[in-house]
Each structure stands twice: as C-alpha cells, then as structure tokens.
Amino acid sequence: xxxxxxxxxxxxxxxxxxxxxxxxxxxxxxxxxxxxxxxxxxxxxxxxxxxxxxxxxxxxxxxxxxxxxxxxxxxxxxxxxxxxxxxxxxxxxxxxxxxxxxxxxxxxxxxxxxxxxxxxxxxxxxxxxxxxxxxxxxxxxxxxxxxxxxxxxxxxxxxxxxxxxxxxxxxxxxxxxxxxxxxxxxxxxxxxxxxxxxxxxxxxxxxxxxxxxxxxxxxxxxxxxxxxxxxxx
Numbered sequence: 001x002x003x004x005x006x007x008x009x010x011x012x013x014x015x016x017x018x019x020x021x022x023x024x025x026x027x028x029x030x031x032x033x034x035x036x037x038x039x040x041x042x043x044x045x046x047x048x049x050x051x052x053x054x055x056x057x058x059x060x061x062x063x064x065x066x067x068x069x070x071x072x073x074x075x076x077x078x079x080x081x082x083x084x085x086x087x088x089x090x091x092x093x094x095x096x097x098x099x100x101x102x103x104x105x106x107x108x109x110x111x112x113x114x115x116x117x118x119x120x121x122x123x124x125x126x127x128x129x130x131x132x133x134x135x136x137x138x139x140x141x142x143x144x145x146x147x148x149x150x151x152x153x154x155x156x157x158x159x160x161x162x163x164x165x166x167x168x169x170x171x172x173x174x175x176x177x178x179x180x181x182x183x184x185x186x187x188x189x190x191x192x193x194x195x196x197x198x199x200x201x202x203x204x205x206x207x208x209x210x211x212x213x214x215x216x217x218x219x220x221x222x223x224x225x226x227x228x229x230x231x232x233x
Contacts (some may be wrong), residue, residue, distance in 0.1 A: 007043040012051035017212050018070050020060065020173055023153065027173055031061065031069040071173065085166050085172070086132045086140055095134040101159050102129035102193075106148070107162055113145055117208065117215040124148045126155070128164050131193055137224070141193045144219040151216060165219070174209040174216055181205055181229070184222065196225050203227045 016037075031037070034052070037091045038045045052069050055061045063069045090097040109123040125145045132140040144164050146154050151172050159167065184190070186200040194202065204222045208215060 007041050007047065007049040009047045009054070012037065012041050012048055013054055014041065016051060016055060017060065021150075021211055024173075025071050027071050027170070028073045029071050031071070033068065060175060068137065085143075085169065086163065087166060090132065090134040090139060093134060096136070098133040098136065099161075099163050100131045100133070102131060104128050104159055106155075109145075109147075112216060117147070117218065119147065119215065128159060128186075129189075130159070130163055132163065133144075136193045139224050140144065141190060141222045142219060143221075144217060146217045147215050150214045164217075168217060172211070174211045174217060177207055177209045179205065179207045190222055192226055194222065200225055202231065205229070 016025075016031070025031060031052075032040070034048045036047050037048045041048065041152075052061060052063060056063050056069075059072060061069050062072055087097045087099070105127045107125055107127050109117075109119050109121075109125040113119070113125065114121060114123065123187075126148055128142070128144045128146070130144070131138065131143040132142065142163070142165065146164065146168075148154060153171070157167060182204050183201050184204045186194065186196045186198060186202055190196075190202060191198050191200065196202070202222050202225060204220065206218070206220050208218045209218060
C-alpha cells in the first residue's frame with residue numbers, strides 16, 4: 001500500500017475495513033495512530049483522519065481523544081434494536097440454558113437464498129440447525145446460513161458447544177441488518193422440535209446481516225408457543 005500514488009481517503013477506508021473483516025484487527029483492537037497509518041499508506045494525516053471519521057460515523061470504529069481508534073465490540077446499530085444472545089435471554093429468565101446442534105452442513109447456496117442475498121451461483125454456504133432450551137423445554141429453533149466467503153474462519157468452528165448467533169456476535173463485525181417478524185403455523189420440524197400440535201401459531205424472526213455490502217448470514221428463528229419479543233428505545 002505504501003507504494004500506491006495519489007492515495008485517497010476511500011483507499012485508506014477500504015483497506016482498514018478489509019483488515020477488520022479479515023480479523024487482522026479484530027473487534028476491540030486498537031488501530032495504529034493516524035501518523036503511523038499515514039506513513040504506511042503514503043498519504044497526508046488529514047486523509048487518514050477523514051477515512052477514520054467515516055468509519056466512526058458508520059459505527060465500525062470508535063475514536064477517543066488521546067485514546068486512539070478502536071474496532072467496536074458491539075456495533076452502534078445493535079443499540080437501536082439489540083441482537084439478543086439467546087443464552088443470556090434464557091438466563092435472565094432465571095432458567096437453565098441448554099444448547100444442541102442439530103446439523104452442520106456445507107452446501108451450495110440454494111437459489112432462493114442467492115436471490116435474497118445477491119450471491120453468485122456456486123457460493124458455499126454453511127447451513128446450521130440448532131435448538132435452544134430453557135429448563136429442558138424447547139425455547140427456540142434456529143436455522144442459519146453463513147456466507148463462507150464473508151467469514152472464511154467459520155469453517156474452523158464445529159458449533160458443538162457454542163451457538164452460531166453467540167459466536168458470530170463475538171467474532172464478526174457487521175455494518176447493517178434487516179429484520180422481519182411474522183407468525184407461522186407449526187409444520188414439519190417446527191412442530192417436532194418445539195413440541196407443539198400441527199398448525200400452532202408461532203412467532204418467527206428472520207434477520208440478514210451485512211458487512212461492507214457483503215452478506216454475512218441469514219437466520220430464521222422460531223420461538224416457543226406464546227413467545228413475546230420486548231425491546232426498548
């Protein structure tokens with residue numbers, strides 16, 4: 001990068017984002033100083049400052065005077081509608097949490113998900129199905145698809161002891177998310193895993209998260225009968 005001529009703030013911004021995404025600078029890490037980055041990229045300190053300010057505005061990094069620039073641990077966008085860790089939700093109910101991985105399969109991205117996420121044909125997707133229990137009662141059935149191109153180190157995780165939601169929040173930054181809520185009837189695996197009669201209305205949440213316009217994961221979470229979602233603003 002230091003041989004590049006006419007380096008603009010977009011070049012610096014994109015390279016910093018790339019290093020965050022590839023975990024060269026993981027969540028919580030302190031970035032080099034503006035002077036150090038300016039020397040590396042061969043540009044003015046003001047160029048670096050503008051790049052970092054834009055990343056701060058996007059909630060990717062936080063900046064403190066005399067404290068430097070740090071990769072955020074919990075992106076700003078989460079504060080508006082928190083992405084709950086189901087384990088914490090259950091433990092906050094004073095219930096015992098139990099997690100089980102139902103299946104973990106590497107597949108070619110199905111056509112419906114390609115269209116939804118704008119992924120090219122042949123993209124590899126990690127497909128996970130999981131169960132979360134509260135006091136040995138079914139609480140949430142989770143079906144998740146993770147874009148391995150966006151999160152290559154996901155292939156090193158077996159998800160036998162930690163659920164993908166909790167792992168992703170700790171390991172992978174995201175810049176924006178889309179959430180949809182609906183009521184669905186219990187059919188097939190839903191009635192079996194959540195132990196309800198066929199046709200029982202259930203609360204379902206679908207969420208897609210992106211980083212730098214690259215889709216990271218799509219998840220469909222279906223909750224036990226009578227579940228209510230609460231949030232604060």
